[in-house]
Amino acid sequence: MSAVAAPIYVVACFDTKAVEACFLAETLRAEGVSAVLVDVGTLSAPLAAPDIDRSTVAAHHPKGAGAVIDHQDRGKAITAMSEALREFLIEAHRSGSFSGVIGLGGTGGTALIASAMRALPIGFPKLMVSTVASGDTSSYIGTSDITMMFSVVDVAGLNRVSRKIYKNAAAAIAGMSRVKTGVVDSRPAIGMTMFGVTTPCVTHVRQYLEGMGYDCLVFHATGIGGRAMEELVSSDLLGAVLDITTTEVADEVVGGVFPAGPARFDVILEKRLPYILSLGALDMVNFGPVNTVPPAFAGRKFHVHNSSVTLMRTTVDENVACAAWIARKLNAHPESGFTLLIPEGGVSELDKPGNPFFDPEADQALFRELERAVRTGKARRIVRVPFHINDPAFAEAMQREIAQLQIL
Secondary structure, three states, rough: OOOOOOEEEEEEEOOOOOHHHHHHEEEEEEEOOEEEEEEEEOOOOOOOOOEEEEHHOOOOOOOOOHHOOOOOEEEHHHHHHHHHHHHHHHHHHOOOOOEEEEEEOOHHHHHHHHHHOOOOOOOOOOEEEEEEEEOHHHHHHOOOEEEEEEEEOOOOOOOOOHHHHHHHHHHHHHHHHOOHHHHHHHOOOEEEEEHHHHHHHHOOOHHHHHHOOOEEEEOOOOOOOHHHHHHHHHHHHHOOOEEOOOOOOHHHHHHHOOOOOOOHHHHHHHHHHEEEEOOOOOOEEEEOOOOHHHHHOOOOOEEEOOEEEEEOOOHHHHHHHHHHHHHHHHOOOOOOOEEEEEEOOOOOOHHHOOOOOOHHHHHHHHHHHHHHOOOOOEEEEEEEEEOOOOOHHHHHHHHHHHHOOOOO
8 A cells, every 4th residue: 555645635614523534634734634624614714724715716707706705695605616626626626636525514515525526536535524414415426426524513623433433433533545556447338227126137237248358337226326327427438328227217107216317318418429228117116214205105916025115116107208208309309329128028126017017008008108109210219129128038139239349
């Protein structure tokens, strides 16, 4: 393990978190790691002198420092400083000025710092010590790989708990920064979507592609998983997409906890990547524990996947709505090619004969509406495959389509 060549940036609002930031920096330096204190405070004067002051950071705002420093409203000030910090970090990363970044904050500081951290590349060390790290952190992390560490106590002074937390945080970011990522993988990368109930299909296809020398990046289709894949598409880090598991659409349309988001599919089609999609797990909508299912769905067909996940079978009408949603997306990009594979034998492990969600009528409604609504053409194909999605024969049919699209 090599030494950290460039310093760690320690970022905090020095009008409230200066003591804690200085302690973090001292801990890093005691371990032989260079640390640079960065102040992103927005209202009161700093309680300690940083290495990089707030005016320097604020100057990176697209509209200049005045757009940040002159705010009296805390919410607007935080938003503006976050935009400035984002640009500051992008420039510093481009110049190799730092080897990792660690932030400290409550709700406001976490929103400010984590939002800016998301601009840094995947794999670059970034850690956020936060009072909100034990709750739903999706709004802070987005599709990035920020490491969140719960502060346990508030970030408000040093005590027997906070000192231990900050020391662990310092050790973590130092360790991340020391580890070299090695040679960048030069294999062509393919994005794939998977759920537990489509694992056999995805695994079969993945192993085939890996055997052909491809780097397969599998994303868990939990809403954020699909968006994370598309973030990589947007950054030109994927050369093709096999969207086998489009279950996120059902949650988007019906109101589950893993929604696709309104922009799902757009960037893949805009980039005109080789694109194969199927209908994996569109037989279900995802909710949390049984007692969290909205009352509006009382009396529906449910399957308890585990103590944290309850699945609800989609109806004929909901499947028609899902098909219409997908069709609108595909039709909105008439110049983009795709192959949509329909698994006539069922779309998930629960959708097999004898299993809880077996419902051929609902499946056929999905299939018919897609064939009716999607505009097809020479490079825009819908192919019916007379097998269940997890049948090896379906995976083999997908492999043949892959070859035709010249992904290989």
